[in-house]
Amino acid sequence: MNDQELESEIQRVGLALSRAFPSRRGHPIRALDERAMEIASQDAELRAALFRFVDVVPACRSTDDLASHLTGFLEEIHDQPPSLSAAMRLGNTKAGRAALGAAGAAGVRHMAHRFIVGSDPRAALPTLRGLWRDGIASSVDLLGEATVTAAEADRYAERCVAALDTLAPAYAAMAPDERLECDGCGPLPRANLSVKVSALTPLLRPQAPDRGKRDAAPRLRELLRRAASVGAHLHIDMESLDSREAVLELVLELLSEPELATGPSAGIVLQAYLRDSPDTLDRVLAWAQDTPREAPLVVRLVKGAYWDHEVVEALQHGWSVPVFERKADCDANFERLTRRLLEARPLLRVAIASHNLRSVSHAIACNRLLGGADCDLELQVLRGLGDDLGHALATGGLRVRAYCPVGDLVAGMAYLVRRLLENTANESFLADQAHGVAIEQLLAPPA
Amino acid sequence: MSLQPFANQAVLELRRASQRAILIEALDTLRLPLQVPVWIGTQQRFGDELVSTDPSDPERVVALAARATPQDADAAVAAARSAFAGWAATPVQERAAALLRAAAWMRERRAELAALALRECGKPWAEADADVCEAIDFLEFYARGAIALGVGPELLQVPGERNRLHYAPRGVCAVIAPWNFPLAIPMGMTAAALATGNSVVLKPAEQAPGCGLRVVEALRAGGVPAGAIALLPGEGDAGAALAKHPDVATIAFTGSGPVGLELLRIAADVVPGARGLKRVVAEMGGKNCVIVDADADLDEAILAIVASAFGYAGQKCSAASRVLVHEAVHDVLVERLAGAVQALRVGPPEDFASDVPPVIEQSAQERVRGYADRAASEGRLVAGSGELPAHGWYCAPIVATGLPAGSDVLRDEIFGPLLTVEAVRDVDDACDRIDALPVALTGALFARNPRTVARVVARSPVGNLYVNRSTTGAMVGRQPFGGNRLSGTGTKAGGGDYLLHFVEPRVVTENTLRHGLVV
Numbered sequence: 001m002n003d004q005e006l007e008s009e010i011q012r013v014g015l016a017l018s019r020a021f022p023s024r025r026g027h028p029i030r031a032l033d034e035r036a037m038e039i040a041s042q043d044a045e046l047r048a049a050l051f052r053f054v055d056v057v058p059a060c061r062s063t064d065d066l067a068s069h070l071t072g073f074l075e076e077i078h079d080q081p082p083s084l085s086a087a088m089r090l091g092n093t094k095a096g097r098a099a100l101g102a103a104g105a106a107g108v109r110h111m112a113h114r115f116i117v118g119s120d121p122r123a124a125l126p127t128l129r130g131l132w133r134d135g136i137a138s139s140v141d142l143l144g145e146a147t148v149t150a151a152e153a154d155r156y157a158e159r160c161v162a163a164l165d166t167l168a169p170a171y172a173a174m175a176p177d178e179r180l181e182c183d184g185c186g187p188l189p190r191a192n193l194s195v196k197v198s199a200l201t202p203l204l205r206p207q208a209p210d211r212g213k214r215d216a217a218p219r220l221r222e223l224l225r226r227a228a229s230v231g232a233h234l235h236i237d238m239e240s241l242d243s244r245e246a247v248l249e250l251v252l253e254l255l256s257e258p259e260l261a262t263g264p265s266a267g268i269v270l271q272a273y274l275r276d277s278p279d280t281l282d283r284v285l286a287w288a289q290d291t292p293r294e295a296p297l298v299v300r301l302v303k304g305a306y307w308d309h310e311v312v313e314a315l316q317h318g319w320s321v322p323v324f325e326r327k328a329d330c331d332a333n334f335e336r337l338t339r340r341l342l343e344a345r346p347l348l349r350v351a352i353a354s355h356n357l358r359s360v361s362h363a364i365a366c367n368r369l370l371g372g373a374d375c376d377l378e379l380q381v382l383r384g385l386g387d388d389l390g391h392a393l394a395t396g397g398l399r400v401r402a403y404c405p406v407g408d409l410v411a412g413m414a415y416l417v418r419r420l421l422e423n424t425a426n427e428s429f430l431a432d433q434a435h436g437v438a439i440e441q442l443l444a445p446p447a
Numbered sequence: 448m449s450l451q452p453f454a455n456q457a458v459l460e461l462r463r464a465s466q467r468a469i470l471i472e473a474l475d476t477l478r479l480p481l482q483v484p485v486w487i488g489t490q491q492r493f494g495d496e497l498v499s500t501d502p503s504d505p506e507r508v509v510a511l512a513a514r515a516t517p518q519d520a521d522a523a524v525a526a527a528r529s530a531f532a533g534w535a536a537t538p539v540q541e542r543a544a545a546l547l548r549a550a551a552w553m554r555e556r557r558a559e560l561a562a563l564a565l566r567e568c569g570k571p572w573a574e575a576d577a578d579v580c581e582a583i584d585f586l587e588f589y590a591r592g593a594i595a596l597g598v599g600p601e602l603l604q605v606p607g608e609r610n611r612l613h614y615a616p617r618g619v620c621a622v623i624a625p626w627n628f629p630l631a632i633p634m635g636m637t638a639a640a641l642a643t644g645n646s647v648v649l650k651p652a653e654q655a656p657g658c659g660l661r662v663v664e665a666l667r668a669g670g671v672p673a674g675a676i677a678l679l680p681g682e683g684d685a686g687a688a689l690a691k692h693p694d695v696a697t698i699a700f701t702g703s704g705p706v707g708l709e710l711l712r713i714a715a716d717v718v719p720g721a722r723g724l725k726r727v728v729a730e731m732g733g734k735n736c737v738i739v740d741a742d743a744d745l746d747e748a749i750l751a752i753v754a755s756a757f758g759y760a761g762q763k764c765s766a767a768s769r770v771l772v773h774e775a776v777h778d779v780l781v782e783r784l785a786g787a788v789q790a791l792r793v794g795p796p797e798d799f800a801s802d803v804p805p806v807i808e809q810s811a812q813e814r815v816r817g818y819a820d821r822a823a824s825e826g827r828l829v830a831g832s833g834e835l836p837a838h839g840w841y842c843a844p845i846v847a848t849g850l851p852a853g854s855d856v857l858r859d860e861i862f863g864p865l866l867t868v869e870a871v872r873d874v875d876d877a878c879d880r881i882d883a884l885p886v887a888l889t890g891a892l893f894a895r896n897p898r899t900v901a902r903v904v905a906r907s908p909v910g911n912l913y914v915n916r917s918t919t920g921a922m923v924g925r926q927p928f929g930g931n932r933l934s935g936t937g938t939k940a941g942g943g944d945y946l947l948h949f950v951e952p953r954v955v956t957e958n959t960l961r962h963g964l965v966v
Contacts, residue, residue, distance in 0.1 A: 052895065055744075055895070056742055056895040056896075059741070059742040059743070059744070059895065060742060061741060061742075061775060065742070068896060068898070069742065069895065069896050072896045072897045072898045073897060075897065075898075076897055145745075145746050146746035146747075146749075146750070148746070148749050148750060148753075148783055148786065148787040148790075149783060149785075149786025149787055149789070149790060150786065150789070150790055151786055152783075152786070202786075202787065202790045203790060205799070205800065205802075206461065206462035207461035207462060207467065207572065207573060207799045208798075208799040208800035209462075210800065211792070211800040241462065242462055245462070245464070317457060317458055317460070318454070318455055318456070318457025318458070319457060319460045414746075
């Protein structure tokens, strides 16, 4: 394909998608959320105060405690708008604090429910069934506190087993949906669980990847066996660079074991914000070449969710920053990796996880021009953040999977804070979209 | 000479296998034992009276050193005194340049130096590497600081007089160094003294003469004149002889409380022949507390507490030894902390997978075990069993709860992998307990309410308070380090005012009136 051909196909796909976006007017509550995020994204101090409040809500013991935290954070804002001063005055009386605390907690719960589909997999089923009816598959992610003990690693593994045991029969009972259930390589499992290696061992050490690997291996092996036996897909998430070696090596080694060659369907994540992600893809491709599997390895391409962490850690230690610091460089890398992944099929299955209309349109256009069928490309969105895009993609006949976090509020708060930060980041595609940036600009090649 | 602004030397990125390989190779090629002389001027006297060994393999000899006598101390001070005038008169830019060349010398050998610190003091790789970096940082930081100090502060000027203040070096500085940061701390104290124009006699810890040798080699390679820096490997008697010497103007010490107090007593005693009051810069021990409020993020608090208490087996003056946790989260914290500590691996420092290395020597092992026994009988151990390597001075990492208020375990600096946990009513209760301590070095607070943070900041006596992070890992220029109360003389290593302790201010006022005219 030549560049011009690709660009015009991207524009065509992107325009069609943007027209398929649901109208906002029908969702008053969502409009309110977006208004709140809009305000937060415009005032750095207010944004900081709100995030710190969201972050601490689960650890507060009473409405009084909640109010004390809220007013404590708001106190640190210079030039308080009048609405905030009113809230601060409420904090002066016991009744006022009760009202303020209750309102704050309710606000955070409300936001959390937008991103977190249920307190456990069973509670999430109505939402998951609804998504399936709308033509959207899911990958369930079990939120949890950090794993610092062996007992916690065991408990997380047990929760994963229970999730597989809940999801597989629940999905089996759903109506057939040809589009979500097979691609050119064969059948696709309906139930899909994403797991984190950092939750499967307390022993991940950046300087000693083997240690965490060895400790996590038996737990992950059991999960892979279980996924195989119930016919579910198991996806192993990627986290910060500190654990990448351990996670990548662990997954590839386990999937090389003869007993797991025939199943389950499994996947890993490639983070396009990492400068060395092309080398990581080389390794994965070489492995896939040497390791035939009945269900090809799924590679989920993401931008990466730990950008701030990676930059701060590098700057604090005097290391070169391992991630692209310019958004356009990251986006361009995302597109190059997309193409390489698409060209690597059928050695791999490809899932493109992005809310950037340009990146998604590029993947769809590139796939089509490479001669691929739409069903040979999976597109993934985050529940709560990419709902509109997900529905637009599904409406357009594409194969979509929503990443659905499940867990209680305490466990989910770190995830929620990350999502909220993404949503209010100045450079975020969603912010551009919300501010009515012209579609041509949203679809322009990264530069 | 125009210098780049100070920046910390970057530690190795040990999450990358290629960087780990550099260190492994350096350890493989490290040739031991080192021969460490008493080194005064150009004279070297070798010997083997003092032996340093590998804490993880006590049969392995790391360095064979001559043992300095009180007579050696006299000779070293005499040499330093005669070299003093020349070094003091050397322009500060040249002195700074010598320190910067010493930094470059260390940078070139960083892997080898880290390997030596690992072998001689049982420092795990990451900490050994950080020790080399900190030594480099001190050289770079104090070189710049001395140049800045050379300008002198502005004084009020009125017509007819010219007022100037300059900082002159104090004279001979005795540096008495510990083994736990075997390169960084001796280099830091020595570099501060040299940068400001003092001559130095360095007595490294008897456990770490090999590292002390490298410190002196770096400085001499950088161009510090032989007379301006002497090496005196030895024990307490050599240190005491140095401190008592009438020609020693400054004693820079980092180490235990009792030794520090003894040095202060020695300094206060003006002996015959003395021509000045000795100044003591002393960094001593702590009993460092971590407050965990009910609203703390326990995920983060637990990992930070484990790192603070058990990194380098708790052998840092900044290490955490008491956790004061809000009663509402006490039980869950103890359960998770115990599990996290149970997961730690005790093992040799060269194994990147080790979490807790051995303690420095047999007597340290016995001391820590003694406190562990006491903690077990007075309270309850919630973590602390587990396999230990058969060989080497290993101690199991221990978490103890339920100790009575008067217990020695809650008061003494144990300097080993032993952590206690107490439930407190609230943050103020925790602050009261901290306030009752005679020492005040570091502390940490885990809390998310800004008002709580402000309250603890206002009440905390410690020299270095860390909010929502570990108590260890102070960086030169970022966290000037040093304690208050009986933890030290209140000086801040790696801070902007540290050099002032190594100089004396001199004011010159010139009358510029001649025949009633301003000239």
